[in-house]
Amino acid sequence: MSATAPAPPGILGQRRLRREDPALLTGEARFVADLDVPGALHLAFVRSTLAHARISSVDVSAALAMPGVVAAFTGADLERDWAAPLPCAWPVTADMKAPRHLPLAVDKVCYMGDAVAVVVAESEYLARDAAEQVFVEYDPLPAVVGIDDALSDRVVIHEELGTNTSYTWELAPDATAVEAAFSSATHRVHGHYVQQRLIPAAIEPRGVVVVPQPFGGEFTVFSSTQIPHILKVMLALTSGIAETSIRVIAPSVGGGFGSKLNVYAEELATLVLAKRLRRPIRWIETRSEGTQATIQGRGQIQDIELAADAEGRVTAVRVKLLADMGAYLQLVTPGVPILGAFLYSGVYDVPAYSISCTSVFTNLTPTDAYRGAGRPEATYAIERAMDALARQVGVDPAEIRRRNYIKAEKFPYASAAGLVYDSGAYEAALDRALELAGYQELRAEQARRRESGDSVQLGIGLSSYMEMCGLAPSRVLASLNYSAGGWEAATVRLLPTGKVQVVTGTSPHGQGHETSWSMIAADRLGVSPDDVEVLHSDTAVAPYGLDTYGSRSLSVGGVAVAIATDRVIEKARKIVAHQLEVADEDLELAGGAFTVKGSPDRSMPLGAVAFEAFTAHDLPDGLEPNLEASCHFDPPNFTFPFGTHVAVVEVDLETGRVILRSYVAVDDCGNQVNPLIVEGQVHGGVAQGVAQALFEKASYDEQGTLLTSTLLDYLVPAASELPSFVTASTVTPSPTNLLGVKGVGEAGTIGSAPAVINAVCDALARQGIHDIEMPATPERVWRALKEVAAR
Amino acid sequence: MRVSITVNGELRSDDVEPRLLLVHYLRDVAGLTGTNIGCDTSSCGACTVHVDGESVKSCTMLAVQADGCEVTTIEGLAFDGALHPMQESFRQHHGLQCGFCTPGMVMAATSLLAEIPDPTEQQVREGLEGNLCRCTGYHNIVKAVLAEARS
Numbered sequence A: 001m002s003a004t005a006p007a008p009p010g011i012l013g014q015r016r017l018r019r020e021d022p023a024l025l026t027g028e029a030r031f032v033a034d035l036d037v038p039g040a041l042h043l044a045f046v047r048s049t050l051a052h053a054r055i056s057s058v059d060v061s062a063a064l065a066m067p068g069v070v071a072a073f074t075g076a077d078l079e080r081d082w083a084a085p086l087p088c089a090w091p092v093t094a095d096m097k098a099p100r101h102l103p104l105a106v107d108k109v110c111y112m113g114d115a116v117a118v119v120v121a122e123s124e125y126l127a128r129d130a131a132e133q134v135f136v137e138y139d140p141l142p143a144v145v146g147i148d149d150a151l152s153d154r155v156v157i158h159e160e161l162g163t164n165t166s167y168t169w170e171l172a173p174d175a176t177a178v179e180a181a182f183s184s185a186t187h188r189v190h191g192h193y194v195q196q197r198l199i200p201a202a203i204e205p206r207g208v209v210v211v212p213q214p215f216g217g218e219f220t221v222f223s224s225t226q227i228p229h230i231l232k233v234m235l236a237l238t239s240g241i242a243e244t245s246i247r248v249i250a251p252s253v254g255g256g257f258g259s260k261l262n263v264y265a266e267e268l269a270t271l272v273l274a275k276r277l278r279r280p281i282r283w284i285e286t287r288s289e290g291t292q293a294t295i296q297g298r299g300q301i302q303d304i305e306l307a308a309d310a311e312g313r314v315t316a317v318r319v320k321l322l323a324d325m326g327a328y329l330q331l332v333t334p335g336v337p338i339l340g341a342f343l344y345s346g347v348y349d350v351p352a353y354s355i356s357c358t359s360v361f362t363n364l365t366p367t368d369a370y371r372g373a374g375r376p377e378a379t380y381a382i383e384r385a386m387d388a389l390a391r392q393v394g395v396d397p398a399e400i401r402r403r404n405y406i407k408a409e410k411f412p413y414a415s416a417a418g419l420v421y422d423s424g425a426y427e428a429a430l431d432r433a434l435e436l437a438g439y440q441e442l443r444a445e446q447a448r449r450r451e452s453g454d455s456v457q458l459g460i461g462l463s464s465y466m467e468m469c470g471l472a473p474s475r476v477l478a479s480l481n482y483s484a485g486g487w488e489a490a491t492v493r494l495l496p497t498g499k500v501q502v503v504t505g506t507s508p509h510g511q512g513h514e515t516s517w518s519m520i521a522a523d524r525l526g527v528s529p530d531d532v533e534v535l536h537s538d539t540a541v542a543p544y545g546l547d548t549y550g551s552r553s554l555s556v557g558g559v560a561v562a563i564a565t566d567r568v569i570e571k572a573r574k575i576v577a578h579q580l581e582v583a584d585e586d587l588e589l590a591g592g593a594f595t596v597k598g599s600p601d602r603s604m605p606l607g608a609v610a611f612e613a614f615t616a617h618d619l620p621d622g623l624e625p626n627l628e629a630s631c632h633f634d635p636p637n638f639t640f641p642f643g644t645h646v647a648v649v650e651v652d653l654e655t656g657r658v659i660l661r662s663y664v665a666v667d668d669c670g671n672q673v674n675p676l677i678v679e680g681q682v683h684g685g686v687a688q689g690v691a692q693a694l695f696e697k698a699s700y701d702e703q704g705t706l707l708t709s710t711l712l713d714y715l716v717p718a719a720s721e722l723p724s725f726v727t728a729s730t731v732t733p734s735p736t737n738l739l740g741v742k743g744v745g746e747a748g749t750i751g752s753a754p755a756v757i758n759a760v761c762d763a764l765a766r767q768g769i770h771d772i773e774m775p776a777t778p779e780r781v782w783r784a785l786k787e788v789a790a791r
Numbered sequence B: 001m002r003v004s005i006t007v008n009g010e011l012r013s014d015d016v017e018p019r020l021l022l023v024h025y026l027r028d029v030a031g032l033t034g035t036n037i038g039c040d041t042s043s044c045g046a047c048t049v050h051v052d053g054e055s056v057k058s059c060t061m062l063a064v065q066a067d068g069c070e071v072t073t074i075e076g077l078a079f080d081g082a083l084h085p086m087q088e089s090f091r092q093h094h095g096l097q098c099g100f101c102t103p104g105m106v107m108a109a110t111s112l113l114a115e116i117p118d119p120t121e122q123q124v125r126e127g128l129e130g131n132l133c134r135c136t137g138y139h140n141i142v143k144a145v146l147a148e149a150r151s
């Protein structure tokens, strides 16, 4: 009866090709814009062209008169349709100030792109045409664009709050120790860094389709989201529709990087309008509205100080952050800087630590989680500052890091900020990276070029990072005021034919969970991964889940799959023991069959056990039919992946042009389920960090107008702007979960921006340039060179 | 307006609005949703198809301009249940993650090799300049295209 093919042992760690690929490669996969819903109406939003203004009037009459237009609403028309404003789930302090954020603005607009009206029409073309016939009169207000301007409260954006400051959050476990370290320090370093705003730019824009059931009062919401489960709960709370009447499905999702980890105005508006009009409704974002209406990343000003002794051993780290929340708080906006706030001492053994973060409102698009969320910012600050310290002490950047690493034997390591790092071997990763990069030869080449006065100088940049992922232990989240838990759910079933079904609460959008989760279950069961199906991203199929973000899926969700699989195995063991009349512990599971120890001829394949469990004709007394088990895994701790990256750049002293010549990434994400996927995650992550370092910036003018609202102006790098990467890994398993895994989704992004900028500054060190603000565009580098030449 | 376009080997004839973009024609009229839309400034290449054998961003062309042409979309590439060698190479080398850029990327890659059968890495990188991918960092895409060129 067994339909499962036995698999060779040791599936974990194999470079298995992804099962997701054929559908994606042939165009069969369905993204939200591909869903064909007969009779669907289309939405087009009318968005503010100003960053800050009172709305004097909105006239939808001309739009309504157009053929094919079904309805048009202003913010005021819909004000009573929302059961609650758009949610922010992370009030980081008890006194945090949060403005009321409605899907459509009523009295005033607070950023360019804020929706003021919506048109519903028979086609997408008609809806857009009609949106252009909605006339809005504004009474412009001065815009708050910079963080400093926001702090001054010269203009208060949300009058009802009385200030632009949302919160100040502090962490100073031992302030006296920090003071003492600074007053006795031989070396003090101060770094002032700007984290420019970034546009996440997943290649698939957002979109949502809502299909109401005409009689049942139920709504199916298809959304290009990373978080179908969280979205379902939040849509219930904000629309007033019962949670039991909402089903959320994330179809194929074309990348997220945090930008689809949110509850958006358009999702709520589409649902509410589908309810109001009783018609299926779809909205597909255009790129130029996405650059304004989808969250942006980063947006911080960082001041970091290091105190160090004569040898350059860091004795204290003190940080002051200013963070730009944008006009409103989205789902986790205020929490993003806090996710990084524990990590500004990086991979170093630092005894004293303090940090404060003040976050403000501006008249710009809200910020929120973008790949790494707080951790790239932290790593950037400490890794830039370590280079500054190396310069001051007069040692090589690699040496300053060696002197300060937390030694491998110190793990688990309790950091001054209050975390316990699970495991690490930082120096091993550095050694490997330097070896792969050919560090000594690079330094020799650099010296030659410097000596010969080459107009193109070589720069070598290091960054050793450590990150906190596997979000998250629920009790820790409670202590950070986060409104949800951090567990993940999995259900594993052996079906009557012996096939295996895994249901996961994670929601992949490019990470290959179907492939990896099937490997995890198959490895434990001893069957082929091809016999394991993985279901996800549909709240009717996977009722519980906390979705995919924060490099959490494997180390929380994958571990849940492993535990649920083990529970199924234990139940199966009882059935086999009963039928073969042996004790549980006399059975061993290998190659997809239970065998009686010492009697290889007495065995029962899993498929047969599944069928027995299904018929339930002969089960032990008291045992329920079927082989199914669930797990809700709440991790005991975060996981802490780490690594060292080496960037090599060539900087043209005449034009300021920076070319990334080569890039080495050595990452340690613990045990690897599928190294093919691990490498892919690193490649993509590195590219995004390099993009922040060299190319990308959401630029605004003084009126708060977004100047980079299309992909013509916002420079997402193309293949021609990047090199191939050299990747390698060390393996230090995490002791906090049974798979020993850590997570790798954000590592590349976290390690790369500081490596690249350290390299650029290294190339320019002879010229006396030690800082270039990101992105290090030719113009910026050229200006810096002109400035020093003029001195 | 009436257009006659051969799409993946089948001649179709449809009434279309003069302003209908080829990409919308393919997706909404012909029902071939494999061709994706990632921007509104002809920047991303997600919509790349072949028109009379040349790779074209189908959001830069009107359906009426394709009248009388032969258009191949990603759906027309796999043959007889087997992936096209370029699709297979993307799979072998993990040249896709979310897969949204992939149809356009594969179409651009096949026409790149038609033009330059044995490209250098730099030529592949430059040849794919018009196609953006946010997931892969291009590393494995370039690898897949080079491997396919060498096979």
Ligand code: FES
Pocket: B036, B037, B038, B039, B040, B041, B042, B043, B044, B045, B046, B047, B048, B057, B058, B059, B060
């Ligand atoms: S959709 Fe972006 S180039 Fe055509």
Ligand code: FES
Pocket: A203, A254, A255, A510, B095, B096, B097, B098, B099, B100, B101, B102, B132, B133, B134, B135, B136
């Ligand atoms: S695979 Fe996601 S954009 Fe290329």
